[in-house]
Amino acid sequence: MKRYDLIIVGAGPSGLSAAIEAAKCGLKVTVFDENTNPGGQLFKQVHKFFGSKEHKAKVRGFRIGYELLEEANKVGVEVVLNATVAGLFQDKEVTVKIRDAIYHYKADSVIVATGAAENTVPFAGWTLPGVLGAGAAQTMMNLHGIKPGNKVLMLGTGNVGLVVSYQLLQAGCEVAALVDAGSKIGGYGVHAAKLARMGVPFYLSHTIIEAEGIDHVTGVRIGEVDKSWNIIPGTEKHFAVDTICMAVGLSPMAQLLNMAGAQMEENPQKGGCVPICNAYGETSIEGVFVAGDVSGVEEASSAMIEGRIAGVAVAEYLGFINKKELTDKVEQLESALDKLRQGMFALENRGKILEKTEEGYDTSMNLLYKGFCTEAEAEKYPGVTKQVGVHAVIECLQNIPCNPCQDACPRHCIKIGQRITSLPVVDKHKICSGCGLCVAACSGQAIFLVNEEYQDGYASITLPYEFLPLPSKGDIGWALDRGGVNVCQSEVVSVKFSPAFDHTNLLTIKVPVEMAMKARFFKGGSCHAQD
Amino acid sequence: MNMRIKEHPILGKIQKGPIVTFYYDDKELEGYEGEPVAVALRAAGVMVHRHTQKRLAPRGVFCAIGRCTDCVMVIDGKPNIRTCITPLSAGMHVQTQYGTSAKFVKKAEGME
Numbered sequence: 001m002k003r004y005d006l007i008i009v010g011a012g013p014s015g016l017s018a019a020i021e022a023a024k025c026g027l028k029v030t031v032f033d034e035n036t037n038p039g040g041q042l043f044k045q046v047h048k049f050f051g052s053k054e055h056k057a058k059v060r061g062f063r064i065g066y067e068l069l070e071e072a073n074k075v076g077v078e079v080v081l082n083a084t085v086a087g088l089f090q091d092k093e094v095t096v097k098i099r100d101a102i103y104h105y106k107a108d109s110v111i112v113a114t115g116a117a118e119n120t121v122p123f124a125g126w127t128l129p130g131v132l133g134a135g136a137a138q139t140m141m142n143l144h145g146i147k148p149g150n151k152v153l154m155l156g157t158g159n160v161g162l163v164v165s166y167q168l169l170q171a172g173c174e175v176a177a178l179v180d181a182g183s184k185i186g187g188y189g190v191h192a193a194k195l196a197r198m199g200v201p202f203y204l205s206h207t208i209i210e211a212e213g214i215d216h217v218t219g220v221r222i223g224e225v226d227k228s229w230n231i232i233p234g235t236e237k238h239f240a241v242d243t244i245c246m247a248v249g250l251s252p253m254a255q256l257l258n259m260a261g262a263q264m265e266e267n268p269q270k271g272g273c274v275p276i277c278n279a280y281g282e283t284s285i286e287g288v289f290v291a292g293d294v295s296g297v298e299e300a301s302s303a304m305i306e307g308r309i310a311g312v313a314v315a316e317y318l319g320f321i322n323k324k325e326l327t328d329k330v331e332q333l334e335s336a337l338d339k340l341r342q343g344m345f346a347l348e349n350r351g352k353i354l355e356k357t358e359e360g361y362d363t364s365m366n367l368l369y370k371g372f373c374t375e376a377e378a379e380k381y382p383g384v385t386k387q388v389g390v391h392a393v394i395e396c397l398q399n400i401p402c403n404p405c406q407d408a409c410p411r412h413c414i415k416i417g418q419r420i421t422s423l424p425v426v427d428k429h430k431i432c433s434g435c436g437l438c439v440a441a442c443s444g445q446a447i448f449l450v451n452e453e454y455q456d457g458y459a460s461i462t463l464p465y466e467f468l469p470l471p472s473k474g475d476i477g478w479a480l481d482r483g484g485v486n487v488c489q490s491e492v493v494s495v496k497f498s499p500a501f502d503h504t505n506l507l508t509i510k511v512p513v514e515m516a517m518k519a520r521f522f523k524g525g526s527c528h529a530q531d
Numbered sequence: 532m533n534m535r536i537k538e539h540p541i542l543g544k545i546q547k548g549p550i551v552t553f554y555y556d557d558k559e560l561e562g563y564e565g566e567p568v569a570v571a572l573r574a575a576g577v578m579v580h581r582h583t584q585k586r587l588a589p590r591g592v593f594c595a596i597g598r599c600t601d602c603v604m605v606i607d608g609k610p611n612i613r614t615c616i617t618p619l620s621a622g623m624h625v626q627t628q629y630g631t632s633a634k635f636v637k638k639a640e641g642m643e
Contacts (some may be wrong), residue, residue, distance in 0.1 A: 034597070035596070035597070035616075036616065036618075044540045046539075046542060060541065062542075117594075117598055118594065127588055128576060128589065128591075129578040129579050129580070129589055129590060129591025129592070130591065131593070131594060132591075132592055132593050132594070132595065133594050133595070134605065135594070135595070135596070136592060136593060136594050136595035136596070136615075137595075138571065139595040139596055139615075140538060140570065140592070140595055141539075142539075142542065144545075144566055144567060144570040145536045145539070145542075145545030145547070146534050146535055146536065146570050146573050147534045147535075147536060147537060147572055148573070148592075149534075170539065170541065171536050171539065172536060214589075215578065215579050215589040216578040216589070216591065218578065237545075282537075466540050467540050468538060468539075468540045470540075486579050494557060503540060503541045
C-alpha cells in the first residue's frame with residue numbers, strides 16, 4: 001500500500017490550492033480526481049472574476065486554472081486523473097477506483113475538496129432532453145465548443161444563472177428569458193444589467209409550469225407564483241425554446257465525509273449537508289480536513305483561499321511547520337477570505353432586501369426587480385458624475401467584494417479605499433485620459449466612458465463589448481438603453497482591443513447628446529428594417 | 532442548424548482533434564476525435580440518448596460532467612456508458628439504449 005503525507009480528493013480550485021501550499025511546506029502530496037482534466041469547474045469560467053488583485057480579480061477563470069496547474073507542477077504536486085475516490089476509512093485509508101480496479105492508499109492526513117453538484121427543480125417534463133443544468137451548458141459551450149441549444153430559457157437568477165446566460169449569448173445562443181420564483185434577482189446587479197441592456201427579459205416571482213415536447217424540448221410554459229408558490233391563474237406565458245437551463249443552486253458533495261463518520265450538519269445557508277469544521281477546515285476526524293464548496297457553497301475565489309489555509313494547516317498538523325509559521329501564513333489568507341465574505345451578498349444578508357448601501361445611498365430597487373437601474377437612480381451614486389470632457393461613469397450600485405477598477409486607472413480617478421466592498425467613487429479633480437483600462441478591468445462591465453462634448457450636439461460613449469462579430473468603425477446601428485430598448489441610431493467611431501483588455505473590446509459610439517446618460521449598448525445590423 | 536461554435540469571442544478558435552467517422556445506431560456520423568461522444572451527437576442533432584425501462588421516457592444530456600448518468604448509451608456493445616465524458620474515437624459504435632440494452636425488450640405485463 002502506497003503512503004503519502006497528504007492525499008487530496010479533488011483537483012479543483014480548492015484542492016489544487018491546498019496541494020500547492022502543502023507541497024511548498026515539504027509534504028509529499030497526491031491529488032486524486034475522477035475527471036480527465038484537472039481544474040474542476042475553473043476551465044469553463046470564461047468570465048473575469050470579482051475580488052481584489054490578491055484574489056486574481058479581473059482574471060478570467062480558465063486562466064486562473066492554468067496558473068494553478070503551473071504552480072502545482074512547479075512545487076511537485078502529483079495529480080492522478082480518472083481516479084475516483086470511492087471510500088475514506090479508518091486511519092485515513094483511501095480507496096480509489098482507477099479503470100476497473102480499486103487501489104488502496106494510506107495518508108497521514110486527508111483534505112476532501114470534492115466541491116458541489118448542481119441542484120435541480122422537478123417540473124412537468126424536466127427529464128426531457130433539452131433540459132439541462134446551467135453548468136452543463138457551460139461545459140458544452142466553453143469546454144467543447146458546442147451550443148447546448150439555439151434558444152434558451154434560464155431558470156434561476158443567482159450569479160450562475162446570470163453569468164451562464166451571458167455566456168450563452170457569447171456562444172451565439174438566444175436567451176429568451178430568465179425566470180426566478182424569488183421576487184428579486186438573486187445575483188449581482190452588474191451581471192443582471194449586462195443581460196438587461198441586451199434586451200433579455202427577467203420574469204421574477206415566476207416558475208416553470210411545464211417543459212413541452214415529445215422527445216426533446218420544443219417550448220416551455222411559465223406562470224407567476226403567489227406567496228405560497230402556487231401558480232396564479234391567468235398569468236401563463238409561453239416561450240418557443242429548444243433548451244431550458246437550470247441554475248437553482250449547488251449542493252455540497254460531502255458523501256465521503258459522511259461515510260467516514262465526520263460530524264455533519266444540515267445547514268441551508270451552506271447549501272445542504274456539510275461537515276462541521278474549524279477555521280482551518282479540520283473536521284471532527286483528526287487529520288481530515290475540508291476546503292471549498294464541500295463545506296459550504298461559495299465562489300471559486302474563496303475556495304482557493306480555503307484550500308491554501310487547509311494546506312498550511314495540514315503542514316502544521318504533521319509537524320512540517322510550527323504553530324507560529326501557521327498563524328503567520330494563515331493570518332493574511334483569513335483576512336482575504338473575510339473580505340470576500342463582506343457586502344450586500346454576504347451570508348447574513350441572504351434573502352434580505354437592504355434599503356441602503358454601506359455608504360447610505362438608496363438601493364436601486366429597479367436593479368433588483370428589473371435587472372437594470374434607472375438613470376435617476378444611477379445619478380445619485382458616487383461613480384456617476386457629470387464632467388467636462390471624457391470621464392468614467394461607473395454604474396456599480398451594490399456593495400460587492402471587488403476593486404480592480406481602482407488599480408486600473410493610471411490617473412487615480414477611481415477610489416474604492418481599504419474596504420473592498422465600498423462603492424467606487426470618481427474623483428472629479430483628476431483628469432481622465434480616456435484610456436479605457438477601467439472599462440476593460442471591470443468584471444461587472446459597469447464602467448462607461450462618456451464625453452458629452454464629443455462633437456456639437458453629440459456625445460461619445462465607450463462601452464465594453466465581448467461578442468462576435470465585432471463591429472467596425474463606421475458601422476451604423478442602434479444604441480440600446482439599460483433595459484435593452486432601441487433609443488436612437490448610433491455610429492461606431494472607434495473600436496479598441498489590446499492584450500491588456502483581455503478580449504473585452506472597447507466600442508465607442510456616437511449618440512445625440514441627450515442620449516449620453518441613456519445609451520448603454522450597441523446593436524449592429526440594419527436600422528432600416530426596424531425603422 | 533450547425534451547433535458548433537466556430538469562433539468564440541473569448542476563447543477564439545476552438546481547438547479540436549482530427550475528424551473521425553463513428554456509427555450511431557444504423558447511421559454513419561462524423562465527429563472530432565477525443566471530444567465527448569455526447570458533443571459529437573449534439574452536433575449531429577441527436578438529442579435522445581436512451582429510453583427508460585419502465586416508461587420509455589426519452590433522456591439526453593443533463594449534467595455533462597459524468598455525474599447524473601442520464602446520457603448513458605451502449606458503446607461498442609457495453610451499456611451504461613456516460614457519453615458526456617467518454618472520448619470519441621474512430622469507428623466507435625454508439626447505440627441508443629433501451630432500459631439497459633441496445634434493443635428494446637418489452638417486459639411482460641405486471642413486471643414493473
